[in-house]
Amino acid sequence: MNAYVASVIDYVKQAHGNEPEFVQTVEEVLSSVSPIMDAHPEYEKVDLLKRMVEPERMFTFRVCWMDDKGEYHTNRGWRCQFNGAIGPYKGGLRFQKNVYEGIIKFLGFEQTFKNSLTGLPMGGAKGGSDFDPAGKSDAEVMRFCQSFMTALYRYIGPDIDVPAGDMGVGGREIGYLYGQYRRLKGVWENGVLTGKGMTYGGSLIRPEATGYGAVYYLQEVLKHENDTIEGKRIAISGYGNVAWGIMRKATELGAKVTYFSGPDGYIYDPDGVDIKKVMDIKQKRRARISVYADEVPGSEYHEGRKGIWTLKCDIAMPCASQNEMDADDVQHLIDNGCMAVFEGANMPLTPEAIEKVLGNGLLYSPGKASNAGGVATSGLEMSQNSIRMSWSFDEVDEKLHGIMKNIFKACYDASVECGQPGNLMLGANVAGCLKVADAMMAQGVV
């Protein structure tokens, strides 16, 4: 490994040893770009990587709110504006009990390179709270979102920083957040958030865009292998918007999704997943997935979320959470003849799992490439808000499709340039990183 890259990784390990997820992503990305550093000593000369691993700024704030019983709660909120070299900061908000600085920083770092890969002018950011949305009423969620935005509104804006959803933040939360932003600012600046409802400036396809994009990306990879998605059996972990976007598009294109999972178990439905039912359970009723088996005749619920990787599938798409798939899971997949692992979530594979996938010649794509369709469509939502127009379903879909094709081409070309054709992890990290690096170089030491 290049000595400069090794020294920056060591520095991050020392300075951020208590943030393992952040250390993990930095190590992955920087190891990939090591050959680039050999070829470009000018980056080392200005200590570029040290600046790249340091967020431009990060806010921590108090979010206090009252529950329906009149009791008071105080949560912690964060926004990390990681890198603004190529555009306004952009990235989602995650509301989940286990959120802390390390999670927000890992997501912000990944987002920087993902956004770069989309080809759209968006810098990298992420935010969120350790608020646990489980079991909260609409009124509680509204009061929490209003309090969150009251702390955040002065630091964001359509040309400054544009949050969106991530885990625990969907259309309902974005609505409450925008309402409070508008009340506080007294202006119509709907480009400040993406993932909005259609009645106030949302974009068609945004809710399903991450899943659609992942399937478009998968199609490109398979086409390159002279293969097709038709008839493929796909296993998906998770049942959020990424998962149901994949279910819908993959099914439309002739693949078969017969199982999906939640935090405590998985569903097997031999007839192919009833997507409407999945959305109804997750979005409207916010219920556990076992309800699916209670209501869909012929389907089964099995305890244990890991079980999903022990089943036969051609393509595994982890869409739940970071580090959800380890080397043992990959071994089960390989034993069952699985040919590809495509990440729908951010960093769902442990480093050992990635090593096993690559070592056994499976096709593999990191989330920053295969799940970039979500933020890409957020970028399209920002464009529509700027020109005060709405594009049709077909217009947005066509643009999204084009972006995913370009991402594959950028990743593949970079893998060839690095002498490892088809290593899309390397390609994604190199292609994503180079654009940001060159923009930072052009703008001087800031």
Ligand code: 2IT
């Ligand atoms: O991980 C992601 O790319 C997102 N949560 C979407 C971010 C966005 O700004 O649409």
